[in-house]
Amino acid sequence: DSGVTQTPKHLITATGQRVTLRCSPRSGDLSVYWYQQSLDQGLQFLIQYYNGEERAKGNILERFSAQQFPDLHSELNLSSLELGDSALYFCASSVALDRGPYGYTFGSGTRLTVV
Amino acid sequence: AQSVTQLDSQVPVFEEAPVELRCNYSSSVSVYLFWYVQYPNQGLQLLLKYLSGSTLVKGINGFEAEFNKSQTSFHLRKPSVHISDTAEYFCAVSEPQSGYALNFGKGTSLLVTP
Numbered sequence: 017d018s019g020v021t022q023t024p025k026h027l028i029t030a031t032g033q034r035v036t037l038r039c040s041p042r043s044g045d046l047s048v049y050w051y052q053q054s055l056d057q058g059l060q061f062l063i064q065y066y067n068g069e070e071r072a073k074g075n076i077l078e079r080f081s082a083q084q085f086p087d088l089h090s091e092l093n094l095s096s097l098e099l100g101d102s103a104l105y106f107c108a109s110s111v112a113l114d115r116g117p118y119g120y121t122f123g124s125g126t127r128l129t130v131v
Numbered sequence: 132a133q134s135v136t137q138l139d140s141q142v143p144v145f146e147e148a149p150v151e152l153r154c155n156y157s158s159s160v161s162v163y164l165f166w167y168v169q170y171p172n173q174g175l176q177l178l179l180k181y182l183s184g185s186t187l188v189k190g191i192n193g194f195e196a197e198f199n200k201s202q203t204s205f206h207l208r209k210p211s212v213h214i215s216d217t218a219e220y221f222c223a224v225s226e227p228q229s230g231y232a233l234n235f236g237k238g239t240s241l242l243v244t245p
Contacts, residue, residue, distance in 0.1 A: 049233075059221060061234065066230070125174055
């Protein structure tokens, strides 16, 4: 157990729907990162939050959004889902913004299947 | 932004043989480099990282990597592999300008056979 909890582990939904993925960071970690892993695109950074504020953005689609709550858990919202959004979504956390280079801890991921 | 190229998509190797997984990165003034491993149906586990200092970095499970600034490379090596090393290996780079987000290579699939 890495200490980063992602729920649900698996999600199957239809095209056009909206889903929310949840991530609880390791205790004491303030920074949360979201990544998408797909066969086509590989592992891609989506977005980062630090202590409730958005800090960096990667290849995140406009249909996707995220937020980090006061208790530091984060949610990734995916809307108007398309077949190509089927992927493994990872969350990672690190203790502080400037501790990023020291490596961070990944959750086990949420596998999203859009049918 | 920094980018990473993993030169081999698949590397088949026999058990107890040495292995090298190659990684090149785009040049930058300062760079932080990582290798992660992903076992089937699991998340990502950090193998080792280079932040500064000694160019030879030792990681978990007997892996090591050498940072070569002139060649802009960060190749991963293991002198003797086990069946249990069969997994996907990802090289990654991060930089402060992107909040230390990781930019991953496409991955190298290591397949160890008896």
